[in-house]
Amino acid sequence: MTDKRKKILKLLVRVAVTSGLLVWVFHRIDRQQLAEALKDARWHFLIAVWVLIVMIYWIESIKLQLILKKQGCVLNNTTIFRASAVAAFYSMIMPGMLSMGVKWYILKKSTGKGTNVFSSMAYNQFLSIVTMTVFGLGALILTNPAAIAMTNTRSRQMLPVFCGILLVIVVLFCLLLLNGRTGSRIINTIGYLLRPLPESIRQKARQVLEQIALFQIVGWQFHLLMVLITGAGILVGGIVMYMFAAKAANITIPPSVFVWLWPIIYILQRVPISIANLGVREATLAALLPIYGVAPSKAVMMSMVLFSALIFMAVIGAVFNFCGFMTGVRPNETV
Numbered sequence: 478m479t480d481k482r483k484k485i486l487k488l489l490v491r492v493a494v495t496s497g498l499l500v501w502v503f504h505r506i507d508r509q510q511l512a513e514a515l516k517d518a519r520w521h522f523l524i525a526v527w528v529l530i531v532m533i534y535w536i537e538s539i540k541l542q543l544i545l546k547k548q549g550c551v552l553n554n555t556t557i558f559r560a561s562a563v564a565a566f567y568s569m570i571m572p573g574m575l576s577m578g579v580k581w582y583i584l585k586k587s588t589g590k591g592t593n594v595f596s597s598m599a600y601n602q603f604l605s606i607v608t609m610t611v612f613g614l615g616a617l618i619l620t621n622p623a624a625i626a627m628t629n630t631r632s633r634q635m636l637p638v639f640c641g642i643l644l645v646i647v648v649l650f651c652l653l654l655l656n657g658r659t660g661s662r663i664i665n666t667i668g669y670l671l672r673p674l675p676e677s678i679r680q681k682a683r684q685v686l687e688q689i690a691l692f693q694i695v696g697w698q699f700h701l702l703m704v705l706i707t708g709a710g711i712l713v714g715g716i717v718m719y720m721f722a723a724k725a726a727n728i729t730i731p732p733s734v735f736v737w738l739w740p741i742i743y744i745l746q747r748v749p750i751s752i753a754n755l756g757v758r759e760a761t762l763a764a765l766l767p768i769y770g771v772a773p774s775k776a777v778m779m780s781m782v783l784f785s786a787l788i789f790m791a792v793i794g795a796v797f798n799f800c801g802f803m804t805g806v807r808p809n810e811t812v
Contacts (some may be wrong), residue, residue, distance in 0.1 A: 498756025566794030613740030715739035
């Protein structure tokens with residue numbers, strides 16, 4: 478199969494997944510209730526959501542600036558923020574991690590150090606996913622939505638126990654991977670476990686792990702600082718922004734719910750299975766928020782508010798892109 482046919486096939490799969498998820502979501506909601514939710518929406522909270530998405534991107538820019546500095550790449554926050562906004566614009570077409578290729582190219586073009594930029598971005602993504610996973614698992618343990626959704630006492634206790642075990646595994650894995658003595662062994666072990674997978678996937682996974690391993694010598698103080706900055710972004714995005722989006726849709730649920738809800742959506746959106754990540758967020762909210770008595774129509778309304786924030790960042794990125802901030806983009810260029 479040629480590369481062109483593979484790209485067409487992948488696009489068709491994403492269109493099918495997006496369509497399937499959206500059909501499932503809208504099949505669950507009542508059209509009349511959705512119309513009423515739109516009519517009763519408090520649109521002034523939309524401005525707050527847009528402001529907060531810009532703050533999240535700025536916080537992420539500060540973090541990546543510090544990470545790049547460790548790799549000998551000196552850039553200001555504005556350049557990184559613009560690159561992130563342009564990547565948000567391309568994410569409307571290139572879902573999940575694929576749009577990160579655009580951001581890598583911009584930063585590589587600004588620094589002339591493609592491998593260093595790739596290492597920094599790999600570490601940044603790894604740290605973000607791990608930190609969000611830890612926050613999410615901790616929130617699931619404390620809030621235990623299974624206690625609301627299930628009647629069986631034993632089933633209720635399973636979720637906190639499972640999350641606790643998974644939390645320990647994730648933390649131990651990170652500590653071992655980022656340790657100079659054990660990191661190389663972890664990478665070799667993972668490489669061995671990935672042997673049944675296709676060669677292309679094994680190479681990409683190993684490359685990312687090896688790039689992350691370059692940060693084994695920076696010291697635990699640096700890792701802790703990055704976790705704290707990531708945590709600040711999670712608090713802004715996972716609690717405050719989602720809380721305002723919920724208010725816009727007239728949804729009232731405990732703020733702690735958003736601490737585990739946003740990490741789930743964030744991680745699922747890293748997987749390039751849909752167009753502009755449509756359907757993933759909507760299906761997740763429509764499936765999980767009813768646990769707290771939220772009507773599916775209001776869950777969809779909330780997802781529309783959150784999607785508008787991404788469109789807002791994409792518009793900012795489009796302005797940067799078409800005003801000449803980035804020319805000659807080749808997202809698929811190799812390191």
